Amino acid sequence: MDAVQAPIIPIVGELIRTTPGTISLGQGMVSWGPPPEAVEAARDAAAAWATHRYGAVEGDSRLLDVLRRKLRDENGLDLSRSRVLVTTGSNMAFQSVVQAISQPGDEIVLPAPFYFNHEMAVRIAGCTPVIVPTDRSYQLDLDRLAAALSPRTRAIVTVSPNNPTGAVYPEAALRAVNELCAARGIFHIADEAYEYFTYDGAEHFSPGSLPGASSHTISLYSLSKAYGFAGWRVGYAVVPVTINEALYKVQDTVLICPPIVCQTAATAALTIGRAWCAPQVERLAAVRQEVLALFRQIPEHCDVPVPGGAFYCLPRLRTRLPAMTMMERLVREHRVAVIAGDTFGATDGCYLRVSFGALEGKAVHEGMERLIGGIRALTNAD
Numbered sequence: 572m573d574a575v576q577a578p579i580i581p582i583v584g585e586l587i588r589t590t591p592g593t594i595s596l597g598q599g600m601v602s603w604g605p606p607p608e609a610v611e612a613a614r615d616a617a618a619a620w621a622t623h624r625y626g627a628v629e630g631d632s633r634l635l636d637v638l639r640r641k642l643r644d645e646n647g648l649d650l651s652r653s654r655v656l657v658t659t660g661s662n663m664a665f666q667s668v669v670q671a672i673s674q675p676g677d678e679i680v681l682p683a684p685f686y687f688n689h690e691m692a693v694r695i696a697g698c699t700p701v702i703v704p705t706d707r708s709y710q711l712d713l714d715r716l717a718a719a720l721s722p723r724t725r726a727i728v729t730v731s732p733n734n735p736t737g738a739v740y741p742e743a744a745l746r747a748v749n750e751l752c753a754a755r756g757i758f759h760i761a762d763e764a765y766e767y768f769t770y771d772g773a774e775h776f777s778p779g780s781l782p783g784a785s786s787h788t789i790s791l792y793s794l795s796k797a798y799g800f801a802g803w804r805v806g807y808a809v810v811p812v813t814i815n816e817a818l819y820k821v822q823d824t825v826l827i828c829p830p831i832v833c834q835t836a837a838t839a840a841l842t843i844g845r846a847w848c849a850p851q852v853e854r855l856a857a858v859r860q861e862v863l864a865l866f867r868q869i870p871e872h873c874d875v876p877v878p879g880g881a882f883y884c885l886p887r888l889r890t891r892l893p894a895m896t897m898m899e900r901l902v903r904e905h906r907v908a909v910i911a912g913d914t915f916g917a918t919d920g921c922y923l924r925v926s927f928g929a930l931e932g933k934a935v936h937e938g939m940e941r942l943i944g945g946i947r948a949l950t951n952a953d
């Protein structure tokens with residue numbers, strides 16, 4: 572565990588706590604909660620006897636039915652040779668999957684910048700994260716990914732739309748990764764937590780929908796973002812039948828079953844479906860426009876590849892200051908919190924992840940004004 576980085580969110584949380592009045596552009600959360608029908612269903616479930624008992628290891632059959640329908644209709648997945656598994660959030664799904672497919676010492680390829688919990692999960696499983704840089708626009712570099720594979724590689728991970736960059740990978744790039752994985756006999760783990768969060772015509776693509784993909788593609792989803800379910804901890808994984816048994820062993824040992832009350836709420840939320848999420852994401856699209864417009868005011872201080880999805884951007888600052896110092900001084904001197912890029916493996920300069928999902932109304936403007944002011948002041952002074 573000494574090789575595993577300390578989680579950044581509690582570190583930033585402590586900085587915020589000790590600097591009252593700080594506006595957080597830190598944690599990746601949305602501003603809304605679940606649909607009222609989901610909360611109502613949870614209230615009813617609390618009174619039901621079955622809620623107090625252990626349930627099925629793979630998840631509640633009603634929820635699984637709704638998920639299978641969604642996966643076929645929206646993601647275009649053919650589930651005939653796959654299994655769907657409900658987990659307590661997609662972070663847990665990722666950890667379980669890595670344990671199920673690897674032996675200690677194996678390698679998992681992570682395009683960088685990566686989602687920090689993926690890198691941590693790989694190390695916790697005793698594996699080695701093989702970090703492969705993306706290009707200047709944070710898009711995948713296929714040649715470098717192919718060159719990074721070794722006999723010990725077990726999987727390539729893609730996150731699209733991406734945390735921390737907001738990049739959306741085009742279908743062609745995801746297809747190429749998926750074909751590379753098939754050719755090399757390894758898995759393609761596709762984290763699709765932000766599938767509904769795309770802007771300006773960018774389109775989300777599920778690599779598991781490609782012909783023949785189901786035997787080597789693992790697709791991960793979450794209710795945390797689109798349905799405002801972060802605290803309820805519900806995610807789900809689609810896995811090839813071949814790893815199902817291994818995954819069951821992990822899930823049975825770690826979780827026994829996903830919490831029944833949360834699954835009941837999730838079933839209600841997914842029954843209402845994507846139509847409920849669309850207006851929330853639309854509101855976020857306006858916030859994104861405002862964030863990008865403010866960044867355009869300071870091109871001499873930073874460069875911001877335009878995010879096509881999720882609710883993040885990852886500006887590159889023109890400064891020699893380390894990102895950790897920048898992060899700390901932005902909180903202490905400008906009362907705005909963002910996350911240092913080092914955490915995401917962005918170490919060849921000063922990068923900051925800006926999360927605009929949780930902000931609404933005046934807070935967006937105020938938070939961004941402080942950030943822009945802080946970047947101006949700190950990059951001029953170094």
Ligand SMILES: Cc1ncc(COP(=O)(O)O)c(C=O)c1O
Pocket residue numbers: 599659660661662663686730733734762764792793794795801804805806
């Ligand atoms: C790419 C990605 N995957 C997974 C998660 C975690 O999702 P969950 O809350 O379902 O564990 C996050 C949360 O920020 C994320 O950014």
